Amino acid sequence: xxxxxxxxxxxxxxxxxxxxxxxxxxxxxxxxxxxxxxxxxxxxxxxxxxxxxxxxxxxxxxxxxxxxxxxxxxxxxxxxxxxxxxxxxxxxxxxxxxxxxxxxxxxxxxxxxxxxxxxxxxxxxxxxxxxxxxxxxxxxxxxxxxxxxxxxxxxxxxxxxxxxxxxxxxxxxxxxxxxxxxxxxxxxxxxxxxxxxxxxxxxxxxxxxxxxxxxxxxxxxxxxxxxxxxxxxxxxxxxxxxxxxxxxxxxxxxxxxxxxxxxxxxxxxxxxxxxxxxxxxxxxxxxxxxxxxxxxxxxxxxxxxxxxxxxx
Amino acid sequence: xxxxxxxxxxxxxxxxxxxxxxxxxxxxxxxxxxxxxxxxxxxxxxxxxxxxxxxxxxxxxxxxxxxxxxxxxxxxxxxxxxxxxxxxxxxxxxxxxxxxxxxxxxxxxxxxxxxxxxxxxxxxxxxxxxxxxxxxxxxxxxxxxxxxxxxxxxxxxxxxxxxxxxxxxxxxxxxxxxxxxxxxxxxxxxxxxxxxxxxxxxxxxxxxxxxxxxxxxxxxxxxxxxxxxxxxxxxxxxxxxxxxxxxxxxxxxxxxxxx
Numbered sequence: 001x002x003x004x005x006x007x008x009x010x011x012x013x014x015x016x017x018x019x020x021x022x023x024x025x026x027x028x029x030x031x032x033x034x035x036x037x038x039x040x041x042x043x044x045x046x047x048x049x050x051x052x053x054x055x056x057x058x059x060x061x062x063x064x065x066x067x068x069x070x071x072x073x074x075x076x077x078x079x080x081x082x083x084x085x086x087x088x089x090x091x092x093x094x095x096x097x098x099x100x101x102x103x104x105x106x107x108x109x110x111x112x113x114x115x116x117x118x119x120x121x122x123x124x125x126x127x128x129x130x131x132x133x134x135x136x137x138x139x140x141x142x143x144x145x146x147x148x149x150x151x152x153x154x155x156x157x158x159x160x161x162x163x164x165x166x167x168x169x170x171x172x173x174x175x176x177x178x179x180x181x182x183x184x185x186x187x188x189x190x191x192x193x194x195x196x197x198x199x200x201x202x203x204x205x206x207x208x209x210x211x212x213x214x215x216x217x218x219x220x221x222x223x224x225x226x227x228x229x230x231x232x233x234x235x236x237x238x239x240x241x242x243x244x245x246x247x248x249x250x251x252x253x254x255x256x257x258x259x260x261x262x263x264x265x266x267x268x269x270x271x272x273x274x275x276x277x278x279x280x281x282x283x284x285x286x287x288x289x290x291x292x293x294x295x296x297x298x299x300x301x302x303x304x305x306x307x308x309x310x311x312x
Numbered sequence: 313x314x315x316x317x318x319x320x321x322x323x324x325x326x327x328x329x330x331x332x333x334x335x336x337x338x339x340x341x342x343x344x345x346x347x348x349x350x351x352x353x354x355x356x357x358x359x360x361x362x363x364x365x366x367x368x369x370x371x372x373x374x375x376x377x378x379x380x381x382x383x384x385x386x387x388x389x390x391x392x393x394x395x396x397x398x399x400x401x402x403x404x405x406x407x408x409x410x411x412x413x414x415x416x417x418x419x420x421x422x423x424x425x426x427x428x429x430x431x432x433x434x435x436x437x438x439x440x441x442x443x444x445x446x447x448x449x450x451x452x453x454x455x456x457x458x459x460x461x462x463x464x465x466x467x468x469x470x471x472x473x474x475x476x477x478x479x480x481x482x483x484x485x486x487x488x489x490x491x492x493x494x495x496x497x498x499x500x501x502x503x504x505x506x507x508x509x510x511x512x513x514x515x516x517x518x519x520x521x522x523x524x525x526x527x528x529x530x531x532x533x534x535x536x537x538x539x540x541x542x543x544x545x546x547x548x549x550x551x552x553x554x555x556x557x558x559x560x561x562x563x564x565x566x567x568x569x570x571x
Contacts, residue, residue, distance in 0.1 A: 057418075058418070058570070081419060082326050082327055082328040083326040084326075084418070086415070086418035088411055091410070091411055091415075092410065092411030092412055092414055093410060093411070093412050094345060094407060094410070094412045095407070095409075096345045097344075101341065101344070104337075105337055105338070106419060108329055108333060108337035108338075109328065109329050109420040109421045110327065110328070110329055111326075111329055112325045112327060114321075114322075122316075133410065134410065145415070148419075152327075152419070153323070153324050154324060155324040155326055173316075176316050180321060180322055181322050184320055184321065184323045185323065185324060186322055
């Protein structure tokens with residue numbers, strides 16, 4: 001048996017990081033098993049990037065221990081860096097180098113890199129290979145950055161918002177690629193705002209806010225913790241008075257308008273509740289568009305834990 | 313999820329390339345970036361060439377004949393200052409903006425090799441500039457003193473390192489736009505009043521005393537002494553350049569930010 005098999009790819013405990021008077025990471029524990037995909041979710045400013053950058057060795061923790069592939073990312077940086085791949089948020093390349101030249105440069109640091117031409121083809125960058133980095137589109141820059149993170153055949157990759165700025169086709173491609181990495185035994189830590197991304201890709205998901213862990217588990221565990229709880233959503237005219245509806249619903253159900261014109265009823269949704277909602281709509285003289293009953297998704301769990309208000 | 317990628321395509325096989333091949337790749341990339349950039353070409357070659365021809369042929373300043381013997385060494389100093397200081401600062405400022413320094417700092421490339429690659433590229437670019445400008449000066453009738461060539465090479469290397477360290481100090485600490493503005497302003501001020509266009513001994517007495525302690529004044533004066541009179545230019549320019557280089561290098565190693 002591989003002696004390293006039982007050691008985690010990433011083992012963080014009691015991590016604290018302060019910037020002046022703000023605490024960006026506040027006692028975070030995180031363990032990622034080898035060969036799995038782990039998604040770190042959280043609103044803007046939750047501490048995702050700070051956590052990832054500490055694991056990459058860019059920042060020193062104020063307290064707590066961090067072990068990446070069994071190594072200290074700051075003290076053992078020279079030994080660790082050949083073994084990891086990093087895709088920083090917003091890319092990272094020489095603005096004046098062509099896509100192919102940048103990837104060749106990244107490949108030149110590795111002992112047995114992936115084929116540069118092959119990667120350019122697979123990531124849909126072949127036609128843009130002679131374009132300098134700063135003239136690539138946002139999505140192309142992201143894909144090149146991803147290619148640079150993978151070209152050295154790392155054991156562990158950090159992907160900070162890998163699909164930000166990508167069109168749906170590119171996003172699908174990246175999802176497939178992350179699936180292939182996992183199948184080949186590469187450990188992936190990714191941060192994302194996209195709940196469907198986390199739900200589709202991740203073996204485990206952690207939701208953090210204000211530098212603290214709110215919940216952790218497999219996507220299935222997180223969404224089925226409260227099995228009887230379902231959601232009913234519909235669209236209609238904005239600003240309908242929910243007072244009457246709330247009065248007519250059973251106590252286990254709540255009705256809110258999370259954004260103008262989008263209505264959400266949560267709780268034990270049974271046929272009677274659906275009927276109550278539609279008759280209320282009839283009373284208001286409106287039609288319930290896109291009426292849908294569903295199980296709670298990761299997005300519902302996320303919003304429940306981190307709040308629905310928009311933050312500045 | 314499968315199909316698109318063959319099984320095992322991404323099987324981990326981490327490891328670092330040999331240092332020599334990393335250094336070669338890094339130096340080649342950095343050199344290519346400078347040579348490709350049109351603004352750098354203007355700053356590094358076209359302006360020095362125009363000044364070399366203009367100051368040598370037109371009676372703009374009172375200079376001893378042949379004028380080119382006085383002008384050429386100072387233009388060589390200008391070329392070093394342009395690429396090693398202004399060019400370096402601006403490119404580092406924008407490289408940081410585009411996140412490349414951070415990206416490279418997370419790869420297997422050791423950080424000292426990143427610096428060595430940049431220094432090697434700077435020396436290659438300076439060598440190319442000096443060949444072009446030197447040939448042009450020879451065509452204009454320049455007759456450098458052969459006995460001062462070794463000293464000139466030493467001064468050029470020291471000057472490249474000192475100006476390069478100052479460029480990194482500036483480009484590594486501030487926002488790209490601020491770097492762009494400051495690097496050009498400093499270049500222009502040193503061009504006019506730093507011993508480049510006007511020789512040190514023609515500046516007002518107080519100013520020339522100060523300028524002889526600046527890297528531009530020290531390099532221009534040192535090169536002029538070595539290439540016009542020949543021999544060793546004395547300890548002063550060497551010490552001034554070494555001190556600026558060491559101070560800027562030390563400070564830059566503390567202030568340079570990755571992004």
